[in-house]
Amino acid sequence: MASAYRDNKLAATNYDIHDLIKKRWSPRAFSEKPIEPGLLRQLFDAARWAPSSYNEQPWRFVVATKNHQEEYDRMTQVLNKNNKRWAPNAPVLMLTLKKDQFDKNNTINKHAAHDLGQAVSYMTFEAMRHNIYLHQMAGILPDVARELFHIPEHYTPMTMIAAGYLGNPDMLPDDLQKKEVSGRSRLEIDEIVFRGQWDNPKRL
């Protein structure tokens, strides 16, 4: 099983899109192999070159690795019950945050979450290049994060990301093991892309 299931995870694309996109998925089983600190910094180097509204760069990351166990254990307290079952397999956990306001005039940045999502994607591509997989979680306890990490006002915890190399699905509880090896699905292109008018069925 350990290698065969990975074919199952390849995106069933209509076109021959980039390999790094095709092979990406969100594992729950991670190897114990740590991410070398220089390489981890490289992922953030990629993240920071994402575009953002007025180049505000409203993305922030609090990162914990198993090299610093106390920091790592504190980070796991931010996971909800469900994610606590598997996410601590990963050698790296990081909390992502958006900066809510623009620096220049303190008005609300309506695109902060959008742009954080972009930065995380740039990190993801760079990670996939090195066979590092990311699993993003919405299931976190933002108030716990705010308290534990002394998050200042006008920054909002958004997700937790588990990162590391692929592990053996056998390490997971049965129900999660099933998810780990099952196929992936997406809406069709024509369900999300409309030509010239909302819900227009005409093809591009």
Place this chain on the structure above:
Amino acid sequence: MASAYRDNKLAATNYDIHDLIKKRWSPRAFSEKPIEPGLLRQLFDAARWAPSSYNEQPWRFVVATKNHQEEYDRMTQVLNKNNKRWAPNAPVLMLTLKKDQFDKNNTINKHAAHDLGQAVSYMTFEAMRHNIYLHQMAGILPDVARELFHIPEHYTPMTMIAAGYLGNPDMLPDDLQKKEVSGRSRLEIDEIVFRGQWDNPKRL
């Protein structure tokens, strides 16, 4: 100038990150060359394989090309005054929207904008592979978009994206020409990434 300025646009990275990320930037001068429809669909194929909270895939796109001039002209009405000066150079304009609620229980999807940002990044990455550049704009008129395109409730227009091949900066007004050839800047890694605690100066 026509080729030399492009070196100026290469990301000044600390590490040797992926070429497609390094060379990406947001041009205002676009060539007249259209994007072939099959290739345009390929970009959306990449977009749909982004991850999203509960696999909700809260991304939608209304797309106009110069192959359908009336649709294209309608799309330009959604641009704010500043973006109207240059965005209609691009062979493709697309409005991006987020789906505000989860399908399964109609509760608010707090990660919809975040996940739209990811889909757009996946599209960007695929586009760069084919030397297609994207320029995302926050400067749009969402109410005009809602009316012109009959956007239903619970979907929110977020950005406009101009897409196409690089053009000659000479086509732009002087002030925009200057922007088109100037360097790019980002916060340092240590300004956006903290180890184990907010604002912790310790290195990963």
